[in-house]
Amino acid sequence: MVIITERDVNIFKILSSGASDLADIRKMLRDVYKTDVSPNALQKRLSLLKKDDYIRSRVYAKKNEGLRVKKEGYEQEESEKAMRSNVPFALYALTFLSIAVLVERGYDHNWIRACLPGPPFIKHDEMVREVVRAIKKEAARVGYSFGLVDELNLKRMASKYKSRENLPDLLVRLTLDIGSEQIVKRYNLEIDNNTISPLYMVDKVLKSKRRTIIICNDSKSRMESFLRAFKSAVKDEAKRNLIKRKQRKGNVQPLQQHEDIPLAHKVVFTYIKEFCSRGFLQTNFISIDGEPVYIVPPEINKKIIIRGRGVYDT
DNA sequence: CCAAGTTTCCTGCTGGGAAT
DNA sequence: ATTCCCAGCAGGAAACTTGG
Numbered sequence: 001m002v003i004i005t006e007r008d009v010n011i012f013k014i015l016s017s018g019a020s021d022l023a024d025i026r027k028m029l030r031d032v033y034k035t036d037v038s039p040n041a042l043q044k045r046l047s048l049l050k051k052d053d054y055i056r057s058r059v060y061a062k063k064n065e066g067l068r069v070k071k072e073g074y075e076q077e078e079s080e081k082a083m084r085s086n087v088p089f090a091l092y093a094l095t096f097l098s099i100a101v102l103v104e105r106g107y108d109h110n111w112i113r114a115c116l117p118g119p120p121f122i123k124h125d126e127m128v129r130e131v132v133r134a135i136k137k138e139a140a141r142v143g144y145s146f147g148l149v150d151e152l153n154l155k156r157m158a159s160k161y162k163s164r165e166n167l168p169d170l171l172v173r174l175t176l177d178i179g180s181e182q183i184v185k186r187y188n189l190e191i192d193n194n195t196i197s198p199l200y201m202v203d204k205v206l207k208s209k210r211r212t213i214i215i216c217n218d219s220k221s222r223m224e225s226f227l228r229a230f231k232s233a234v235k236d237e238a239k240r241n242l243i244k245r246k247q248r249k250g251n252v253q254p255l256q257q258h259e260d261i262p263l264a265h266k267v268v269f270t271y272i273k274e275f276c277s278r279g280f281l282q283t284n285f286i287s288i289d290g291e292p293v294y295i296v297p298p299e300i301n302k303k304i305i306i307r308g309r310g311v312y313d314t
Numbered sequence: 315c316c317a318a319g320t321t322t323c324c325t326g327c328t329g330g331g332a333a334t
Numbered sequence: 335a336t337t338c339c340c341a342g343c344a345g346g347a348a349a350c351t352t353g354g
Binding site for chain 2 (some may be wrong): 002005037038040041191198
Binding site (some may be wrong): 022043044047050051057059066081089 | 345
């Protein structure tokens with residue numbers, strides 16, 4: 001029977017952004033919570049927490065990034081080690097018990113992701129985790145509130161409502177304090193790991209009612225192929241609208257309650273590196289025409305009341 | 315000094331590449 | 335095909351630390 005300590009709660013908070021491995025948890029404990037712990041001791045603690053169902057783990061086979069060319073002499077041994085692929089490693093995640101501990105202590109349940117990715121999605125899940133951390137970091141600095149729904153919860157929601165909608169990686173609600181009033185913004189976040197075709201992404205954005213922020217991996221060519229795909233989709237949309245307008249001519253149109261956002265204003269892009277260091281407010285996003293845009297205009301940005309404690313809590 | 319909790323040490327297990 | 339080896343996880347025992 002483990003007794004949950006402050007450090008355990010910190011571990012839970014670290015895991016609440018997404019599944020992490022031993023090295024990552026240790027790094028976060030050191031950097032954020034200023035507690036040093038040896039890998040051995042941490043693993044010990046994790047296995048104890050696991051025994052009492054506070055966390056769960058899953059062992060994966062880690063693939064090395066490509067094979068290295070064999071080298072001469074003393075480097076060869078190192079190189080051979082590096083070539084060794086499929087080394088086992090474990091990811092740890094929260095359970096309903098640890099989530100209960102966090103919520104009991106006032107931790108916002110909207111901040112919790114508690115999923116272990118399937119083997120093909122390790123890299124993607126890690127990217128999502130880093131994005132969530134970046135959002136939490138900015139939220140701590142600026143003091144905005146946000147809620148996120150991770151894909152697992154979305155799937156649960158979708159099956160509940162029998163909706164066949166394509167689900168985003170994250171659904172974010174930003175509430176910004178501007179003087180006496182509040183601005184609420186909702187976005188789909190898509191974190192891209194170069195795996196799906198740009199056309200599929202276009203389709204996803206078109207089908208959704210919300211605006212989408214696409215966070216690319218750091219490859220420029222990937223960004224360019226997205227921009228190409230979306231540009232041609234904007235042209236198609238213009239054609240369709242022209243036809244629609246012709247058909248409407250003469251008809252009495254009932255006032256449309258919910259006019260769809262035109263595609264050109266529905267999506268912005270950025271690189272994951274940029275987003276993780278600058279967040280929603282400072283990132284210079286790229287529009288479909290390749291123009292720089294801020295999702296919060298500078299004149300509003302200036303008015304945002306900074307009420308964060310400046311403490312980076314995970 | 316004791317008890318509880320923490321860390322270190324050690325051994326076993328596993329999957330897959332490399333050597334034979 | 336078989337054996338060996340390796341890295342990393344799991345978990346038990348013992349040593350160590352700390353608060354009362």
